[in-house]
Amino acid sequence: MRGAAALVLSCAAAAGVAPPAAREPWLDPQRSPEERATLAVAAMTLDEKLAVLRGSVATPWTHPDGTPVLIPRGAIAAAGFVPGVPRLGLPPLYETDASLGVANPNLVRPGDVATALPSSLALAASFDPRLAHQAGALVGSEARAKGFNVLLGGGMNLARDPRNGRNFEYLGEDPWLAGRLAGEEVRGTQDEHVISTVKHFALNANETNRTTLDARIGRRALRESDLLAFELAIEAGHPGAVMCAYNRVNGPYACGNRWLLIDVLKTDWHFPGWVMSDWGAVHGVDDAVNGLDQESGAQLDETEFFGAPLAAALAGGTVPMGRIDDMVHRILRSMFAVGIVDHPPVKADIDYAAHAALALDIARKGIVLLKNERDLLPLARDLKSIAVIGGYANSGVPSGGGSAQVIPSNGPFIRIPEGGATLNWRDVLFDPSSPLDAIRRAAPQSAVRYDDGSFPARAAALAAASDVAVVFVTRHEQEGFDIPDLALPAGQDGLIEAVAAVNPRTIVILEAGNPVAMPWLDRVAAVMAAWYPGQEGGQAIADILVGAVNPSGRLPLTFPRAAGDFLRPTLPNLGAGEGAAVHVDYEEGAAVGYRWYAEQGTRPLFAFGFGLSYTRFAYDHLKVSGGGTLEVQFDVLNTGRVAGADVPQLYLTSAAGRRTLRLIGFERVTLEPGERRTITLTADRRLLGWFDEEHRRWQLDRGVYQVRLGKSAAELSMGGEAVVAAN
Ligand code: BGC
16 A cells, blocks of 8 residues: 555656545555456546557667657666556556566666576576576566566577577477476566566567568467467466567467467456567557557557557547457556556665575576586596686676676676677677686686687697696577577587597587587587576586586477487578568477477487486386376485486376377476485376367367376386376
C-alpha cells in the first residue's frame, strides 16, 4: 500500500497532474489482478488506452530517413519505454534487455554497469533449476534497483541449429531442460516485482535474414518441441509478457500469427498476460486482431501501426473496441499481478560483490569438461611451468554480443572494434576476468608464462619448454548473425595443432556461444567448454584446471562430429541478400538435437548431457512404477575419491510400442566420496505422450513405457518399464 502511494505520487507529480485518490478501486491490492485491470480499463480514455499499446525505442537513434529519434520524456535510456497513465496511478513500463544481466546497449547509460552472468548455455549446463531461479532473481533485483520494471529476459528458443548466433542467450536443445529452467528464471525475476518476458515466440532458430525468414515445420512437431518448452515455462513461471519473434512461422509473421498467438498461446494455454512484439517485428494493424497486444520500439516499424493507423482501424470498425480493451487489460493485469504498481522499482545501490559470487557459481557449475586423457586434470601441484596461450587470456573472457550485451561490474571491459571506431553492437567485448591472472593465483608454485598466440611457431616454442600448455580459443557470436560453420576463426585450429605437436599435455579451453568443430581433438589431452563464462569466468576456469572445483556441467546441446553429420550441413540462406524472402524447412520436426541423432543412429562428437568429473558416479536400485505417469526411483553413489556433482538423466526410450528418445527427468546432486542419495523423478505426462493437433490436446496411449538412466543421451545404462494408463 505504501509502495503504491509512493508511485502514485511520483508518476503523477512527474506528469504535473493531480494524483488519483488512493482509494481508487484498481489501486486496491486486496482485489484480484483481473478485477483491478477491468476497473482501470473502464476508467481510461481511448487516448490513454492507445498510448499503452505503443512502445518506443528508448535509445537515441537515427531513423533511416535521417531524422534523429530522441529518448522519450520520462524514459530510462534502455531498450524500450511505454508511457503510463499518471492520472490513474498506472506507471510507465521501463523495459531493459536482460538475457545475461541488465544490458546497457552501446553504453546508453554512461558509466552504468551490471553483473555480467555467463551465457545461458552455461546456466543450462548446470541442469540446476535452483540456480536458474537465483539468476532470474539477481537480474530482476538489479533491474529494479536501476528503475526498470520489465525485463526483456527469458530467452528460451530451442537450439535447433548449432550455428544460431543467439544460442548463447538460450537454454539448449531440450524442451524439458529449457522449459524447466526458463520457468524458474521467470519466477526468480517476478518475485522481485519485475515483469519477465519469455521470447522469441516462436521458432526463431536462425538469425540469418531473421526478419524475412519463413520458419516451416509441422504443427504437431512444433507443439512437441519449441512450443512445449514455452508451454512448460509459462505454466511454471507465469511470465507477465511473451515477445513474439521477427520471423514468419509457416507463412504469417510470428507477431501476426493467429494460430500461434490466439489458438495456441491464449486459447489452449489460457495465457492471461500480453504479447509484445520484438523491436521492428510488426507488419500491420491486423496484427492486433491476430493476437498481438503491444507494438514495441514502434519507430522501427515501416510505420507506427499501433498509433494513428490503429485508431483509424478502430474508427473504421476493423478492430473492435472489445479487442482494444482486451489488449490493455492484458498489460494492466500483468502489471498488477507481478506487483509493479504496488511495489514500484526503488533506485538503490547494488551489492555487486555479492552478485559476482553468483556469476562465479554459475560459471563453475556450467563449464563442461569434454576430454581428460590420463587424468591430466586437475593439474598436478608440482608442475614447474604452465604455458597459457591465446584467446586474450591475459585480459579477460569474451562475451556474446547484441542486445544482451552487459557492461560488467568488475572493471573496464576490453573492446575489439569490429564495428568501427565508436562502441558498436558488432564489437567483441571481453569481461575483465583474466584467466592468466587466475591461473597464476591458483598455481603459485608454477612459472606461468603467456603467449598471445598470434604466431603459432612462437607459441609452440613456449609450449615445448613448458610442462603443460593451456590454449584459449574464442569465437564471437551474436544476435543478427549466424556463424557459417562450427570452425574456430582466425587460424586458431592451426595454433592448437602447432602447440599439440610439441606438447602432448595440451589443454584447450573453448570460449564460444555454440558447439565447436575440433579437428585436433585426438592430438590434445583435455578440452573444456567454458561458453562465454561471464565476468568471473577466468576465475572459474582456473578453479577447474587446478581442481579447486570439480567440473559438473553437462552439455545442454549436442556437439556434432563434422559439418556433414548434422542436418542442413550448409547454413541455410548463407549469402542471401538482406531482405531476401527466404525459408528454412525444419524437417527434423520434434526430433531436435540428440533426438535427431538417435533417429539417424549416428553418434555425435559429444552427446547432449555429456560431461566429465574428477570423481565417478554409479547408479543402482532402479524402480519404475506406472499408473497415471511414470515414477522412477534410483540411487546415485559417488564411488570416487573427491566430492562432486552428478546429473543423472532419465530418458524415455519406448512409449506404448513407439521407439523414441526423450529426456523426461534429471536431477543435479552433490555427493561426498562414498555418499549415496535416493532420487525420485516423476515424468510430466506430456513428455510421455504426443500432441493431437486435430483435437488440440495431449494424448497418452495406454501401454508399456520403457526408460533408461543415462550419463548422456548416448550413454544409457540401466533401465526399467511400467504400464501407464491412457488419458
Ligand atoms: C531483440 C530482442 C530485444 C529487442 C530490444 C531485438 O533486436 O531480438 O531480443 O529484446 O531487440 O532490444
